[in-house]
Amino acid sequence: xxxxxxxxxxxxxxxxxxxxxxxxxxxxxxxxxxxxxxxxxxxxxxxxxxxxxxxxxxxxxxxxxxxxxxxxxxxxxxxxxxxxxxxxxxxxxxxxxxxxxxxxxxxxxxxxxxxxxxxxxxxxxxxxxxxxxxxxxxxxxxxxxxxxxxxxxxxxxxxxxxxxxxxxxxxxxxxxxxxxxxxxxxxxxxxxxxxxxxxxxxxxxxxxxxxxxxxxxxxxxxxxxxxxxxxxxxxxxxxxxxxxxxxxxxxxxxxxxxxxxxxxxxxxxxxxxxxxxxxxxxxxxxxxxxxxxxxxx
Numbered sequence: 001x002x003x004x005x006x007x008x009x010x011x012x013x014x015x016x017x018x019x020x021x022x023x024x025x026x027x028x029x030x031x032x033x034x035x036x037x038x039x040x041x042x043x044x045x046x047x048x049x050x051x052x053x054x055x056x057x058x059x060x061x062x063x064x065x066x067x068x069x070x071x072x073x074x075x076x077x078x079x080x081x082x083x084x085x086x087x088x089x090x091x092x093x094x095x096x097x098x099x100x101x102x103x104x105x106x107x108x109x110x111x112x113x114x115x116x117x118x119x120x121x122x123x124x125x126x127x128x129x130x131x132x133x134x135x136x137x138x139x140x141x142x143x144x145x146x147x148x149x150x151x152x153x154x155x156x157x158x159x160x161x162x163x164x165x166x167x168x169x170x171x172x173x174x175x176x177x178x179x180x181x182x183x184x185x186x187x188x189x190x191x192x193x194x195x196x197x198x199x200x201x202x203x204x205x206x207x208x209x210x211x212x213x214x215x216x217x218x219x220x221x222x223x224x225x226x227x228x229x230x231x232x233x234x235x236x237x238x239x240x241x242x243x244x245x246x247x248x249x250x251x252x253x254x255x256x257x258x259x260x261x262x263x264x265x266x267x268x269x270x271x272x273x274x275x276x277x278x279x280x281x282x283x284x285x286x287x288x289x290x291x292x293x294x295x296x297x
Contacts, residue, residue, distance in 0.1 A: 010058055011095040012124045017045060017055035024261050025064055025075055026082060036059045037072045038085045046099060056067060097133045105153055106245045115150040142246060152248060166240060167292040173236050174221065174288065175281040182229030185272050193223055194269055197262050213258050220265050225274070269272035
């Protein structure tokens with residue numbers, strides 16, 4: 001009889017997410033009885049809800065979590081010697097490997113320097129997929145070739161001058177994007193983003209807020225860039241968000257700025273909804289200035 005997990009045929013990304021969530025459960029990050037929100041986990045890991053849903057299904061198959069109808073997944077009470085299961089998966093795609101490499105670096109699970117062989121040993125990936133992904137990361141200035149052999153993550157936003165340049169660049173591009181002639185706001189997307197911001201205001205746990213806010217913040221800026229109708233504006237903001245994610249100082253805003261940033265986002269979204277795009281650009285410029293003043297990124 002075919003094992004249900006084998007019949008399910010999870011992708012490498014789904015297995016990687018399941019392993020990460022399992023480690024957090026076993027490490028006490030998610031305590032017995034806590035609700036595992038698909039939306040929150042998707043933001044935490046910078047992926048869509050589809051692989052998160054599959055990862056939760058894998059965890060439920062292994063009895064690490066349980067499913068309640070019309071309510072979702074919850075952490076089960078586990079034995080003291082409980083361990084994360086071993087899953088087999090299909091190979092990673094280039095997009096999956098790209099996201100995982102950035103996530104692992106942001107969580108300090110990858111060293112400053114590495115070789116192709118290091119990554120082949122660590123991840124379920126073919127040489128061709130790895131090579132294409134490394135070229136993509138290099139083209140986006142997220143990694144660079146070492147002299148002689150291997151790759152390294154540059155400390156691009158650890159340098160004060162680079163952070164100042166990044167702030168001025170983002171300010172110019174994001175404010176201009178709001179005033180592009182093809183700018184078109186999506187009311188449904190605005191509504192979902194506003195609801196997510198309002199829900200985060202209610203978060204009582206500062207650590208949970210810090211983990212969620214960075215992903216939501218990146219999602220907010222990319223949404224507005226997408227509205228611009230200019231593919232180069234969107235590509236620029238996505239690249240800047242990845243650089244900020246890789247920077248140690250850029251992974252978390254200081255807690256006192258969370259609430260202020262959320263309110264500033266809501267004001268910008270209101271101006272966009274009312275088609276007051278010059279005002280939205282002015283609010284964005286002020287928002288970026290205050291973030292840079294507070295955090296340097």
